[in-house]
Amino acid sequence: MFNAIVITKHDEQLTELTSIDKSTLSNGDVTVDVAYSTLNYKDALAICQKPGVVRQWPMIPGIDLAGTVIESSSDRFAAGDKVLLNGYGVGEVHTGGLAQIARVKGEWLVPLPKGISLKQSMAIGTAGYTAMLSVLALEQQGVTPSSGDILVTGAAGGVGSIATSLLSKLGYTVIAVSGRSEQTSYLKTLGASEVLPRSDFESSAKPLAKERFAGVIDVAGSNILANAISQTQYGGVVTACGLAAGMDLPTSVAPFILRGVKLIGIDSVMAPMQDRLAAWDRLTKDLDLSMLDSMTQTVGLNEVQELAPQLLKGQVRGRTVVDVND
The missing domain is CATH 3.40.50.720 (NAD(P)-binding Rossmann-like Domain)
Structure with missing residues (x-):
């Protein structure tokens, strides 16, 4: 069992932080021990039950994730690899990163670029x-x-x-x-x-x-x-x-x-992998990481639901990293 934010829909949508098992996760050939996720505008829309984001239920929101591979049948990644993911419908039609475990397609994953940590990769997100x-x-x-x-x-x-x-x-x-x-x-x-x-x-x-x-x-x-x-x-x-x-x-x-x-x-969700790799390569060269730290706050999973409506109202500055194990 592990912790996740889960959105369900019966007569109405319900968002809650709860304990689940891997049966809730979408199919994929790589399982990731998630270290960090983020809170983005699209995540806030989903968490606040705004229409047009979540299209399958139950859904774990979180369009970003970073962590360590724990299981893989993909020829691109092996257990122990550090990876990150942005987009591809994760958090919308495929269970996402606001959970301690994620199961995704290996073709969606980017190897963690050299010179940045898992946490910094999500501060970028x-x-x-x-x-x-x-x-x-x-x-x-x-x-x-x-x-x-x-x-x-x-x-x-x-x-x-x-x-x-x-x-x-x-x-x-x-x-x-x-x-x-x-x-x-x-x-x-x-x-x-x-x-x-x-x-x-x-x-x-x-x-x-x-x-x-x-x-x-x-x-x-x-x-x-x-x-x-x-x-x-x-x-x-x-x-x-x-x-x-x-x-x-x-x-x-x-x-x-x-x-x-x-x-x-500019489409970040389905951008080709070559464009993603080029963007991440430039980020490692051109982004001032000390400046990144100054624009980033870190919260735990239990704080996400409170922050989501604040983000939609424009009351959250810069970047919000979610430590899914806090």
């Missing part, structure tokens, strides 16, 4: 891996530090915090957007040159506004993304990786056909 995919997309489209300012929305959250730190270390000028003015000093510590209030981006967007940003990393969607696009300079690149403000995009084609703006979607 899907948020940091998504941020790195976004940075790589800007680079691949030719956006360099000399191109101009880079806007990061939701900057005090997980993706935004790591994106701000990464971009700053790489020499970019970062303009952060946050709905929490009290986080200004935190964001400047991460490397933001300027912090703009979220309210500047929440009203209906003009088709074209004054050109300001060479690139954008957006986690919000809706009017925030629309306003960011309208302010992107000629030939600029906007990456979209989240929908915290909504799934809609109330804009026009004007920025794309009159300014040649590019909108790049």
Whole structure:
């Protein structure tokens, strides 16, 4: 028996921390002794019984996990290997990482990169891996530090915090957007040159506004993304990786056909393994691990349900690592 957060559905959904056995786990060819997981926006949605995330019950949430292989019939991994996992529907259609044991497919696992610990890999987690995919997309489209300012929305959250730190270390000028003015000093510590209030981006967007940003990393969607696009300079690149403000995009084609703006979607869930490995390799080189520690809190499984609604309300800063054995 081992501990896990389990979401069940009968007449209504119920989330509880309970003791289970391996029969609750989804099928897979690798069993992992989980050391750490994380609390992400998607996990919080699932834990708070918001629709659209969990599609099979019972479900263990947790889109991230890191630990040690204890059983394997995969030719990629053997008992004792240190591994991590991000996405692939884990925590949605396949039991996830907010448990002391996980059973997954070996083809989903990434070997723990050299130079980082299991705990640090989860401090990075899907948020940091998504941020790195976004940075790589800007680079691949030719956006360099000399191109101009880079806007990061939701900057005090997980993706935004790591994106701000990464971009700053790489020499970019970062303009952060946050709905929490009290986080200004935190964001400047991460490397933001300027912090703009979220309210500047929440009203209906003009088709074209004054050109300001060479690139954008957006986690919000809706009017925030629309306003960011309208302010992107000629030939600029906007990456979209989240929908915290909504799934809609109330804009026009004007920025794309009159300014040649590019909108790049960032999918971290089903990204090919080669892209994952490239992102994790760059994270080990480009992310300031001491800065990572400063933006990370660690909690136990018994604290996750209390934190989840706070995260959805934007009250949790940076990254939250879950020590599943605490």
